[in-house]
Amino acid sequence: MRHHVTRRLLLFAALALAAGLSACDKRNAYVPPPPPSVTVAKPVRQPVVDYLEFTGNTQAVQTVNLTARVEGFLQEIKFKDGQDVKQGQPLFIIEPAPYLAKVNKAKADVDAQKARLTQAEVELTRSKKLFAERAGPDTEVVKWQRERDSAIADLEAAKASLQIADINYGYCRVAAPFDGRISRRQVDLGNLVGSGGQATTLATIIKDDPIYAYFTLSERDLLRISKHHDADKNPQGRAKLDMGFSNQQDFPVQGVLDYYDLGVDPQTGTMLLRGVFPNPKGTIVPGLFAKLRAPLETRDALTVPEGAVGVDQIGNYVLVVGDKNIVEQRPVTAGQAVNGLRVIDKGLEGNETVIVNGLQLARPGTPVTPQESKK
Template sequence: MTVSHPVKREVTDYLELTGNTQAVNSVQLVARVPGYLEKVFFRDGQMVNNGQPLFQIQRNTYEASLRQAEGQVMALRSQLEYAEGQLIRYSNLLPHKAATQTDVDNWRYQRDSARANLKAAEANRDLARLNLGYTLVSAPFSGRIDRRQQDPGNLVGSETNNSVLAQLIQINPIYVYFTVSDLDLARLLKSNSLPGVAKTEKRPVFIALAQEEGYSHKGYVDFAATSLTPTTGTLLLRGVFRNPSGRILPGLYAKVRLPLERRVALLIPDTAVRSDQQGSYVLTVNGKNTVERRAVKVGHQEDSLRVIEQGLDGNEWVIVKGQLKAPSGSRVTPVREDAEPASTPSRTTAEPKVKP
């Protein structure tokens, strides 16, 4: 069998939480004007780009309304120009007593009335142009579009139940919402690293989805609620994660790992840790080459090593191979690996890979 001393090095503590994924943006595409749906420019479920045309509602009625409104503007502009000319003409005749003050006042009224009518006609023209633009429904942002709710040929926009055309969601990036308790919040605030806290930096956060090993998705915390939920005593947090492949869908359950402070800890190979009904334990070899059972409290796993929170002081010879051949109380002849007692910490230069 093989024995080795625990190693001492810096590790990162983590909060183990659960959360759910949610789209960054989600919108129901609706028909803002009534009409018959003429064309659909996408396949159900495909990715679309910002500004990409998606639906075409019949245009001819709204094109005619726009032309009618533009003609009304032209007619009223001519009336205004005529009234302004007449007002100038009669105002010039008034000093020569070739026109009366009543004539001048009448044309001033005609000019003001024509000006007001022109403004109303211009507003109607702008509204007609706006309604014509509404006949083309485009994507307000890049994302994935759901199946269409209306088929070409159907009348849309005339009632509430036929106004919704499809739903569009933005999933790159994607949000993960999770909560922390008031006790865990105190640990977070100790490191001054929540969004909205002065001098804070982006705190990394890791997630793992169902059937995934390790926390391979890395993001950062970008939002913290302004107060705790009174009924649960928890604070809502949000992480942002890149999702270029679109594999992370809204509504998924996610395991969340939130890094806390770094500290020095003892670690042994994860294979050296055993467990029974009494809890976790390791087998050690004392100075008389006798096997002893040592109860331990374990922490998270980093690479192939397991953090030992309690039960070892770093000077023990821990059996790392051949435990089945060494029951507690037996005498053995161990093979010692080249290792010194964990008296001085070794520093890691990169964030270790961690497992639950």
């Protein structure tokens, strides 16, 4: 009896275990997730401007080293380091007293020579009159003619000495040659400058409005830009240029081509060019690395949002939704960026449905749930 009870209990336990396992199998059965939802849009055909892009460096349009052209002690410094200065503004004063004394001496020499000339002319007139009346010898006439001519020459030399003294006296006052911004002073107050026959650099002044940007073009790019140069001139007859910097995605500063070199350097195969750009606030400083571009031509092109273009080891690609919403990876040739869009030069016809958002969810060969972009 006990043996039969045990067999029944074991049979019941086996049936319960089988039922439990069956329930677990139903509960853990794999259910595939729905296809991921992605945003799609058609490529947009629109006119775009092709640009030739290159790099360069900014440079001030004028740079002058202010130097001491006379010897003396630095008596005054009349500016603050780095300030804006105006043309003619006095900046340094080199002790003027010795040079003013030389000016006064030169003036006195001029007056003395004038007096000597006056006396010689009076005596020459008197000797000529006496000779004409046979009351004096001709030697007196010759003597005073020589004296008069000598006085004239000495007067001219005295005037030249006065002019030199005036110039040197003017050099005691070092003024700004143009409106600009001055560097820090290179010499402190009280130092002897201009000694030993060498000019002492006192400071540097630059003019940075407008500002230059120098760059080089290869021979190939030069021919490309030359082809479209005449069609893209501004009213002043100069080709347009745009400029940006390393912290900017766009090219916000507009300028013009200002200068190009005499020819292509045969050793490098490049030509030096220069653009000029407005800089009224002085925010563009000399020596900056600059991005530049020149417009070439306007054409119709297919564009897709910038985020729709991916990159792998082969190159650029876009994901296209095909039949039955299956994703296809399409290699493309991507062009320039235009206002958040990317030009597609090759790889699309224009009637494709391109995934523009959710690329990370889509996989080539798998289905997706496309949703039209609201933009």
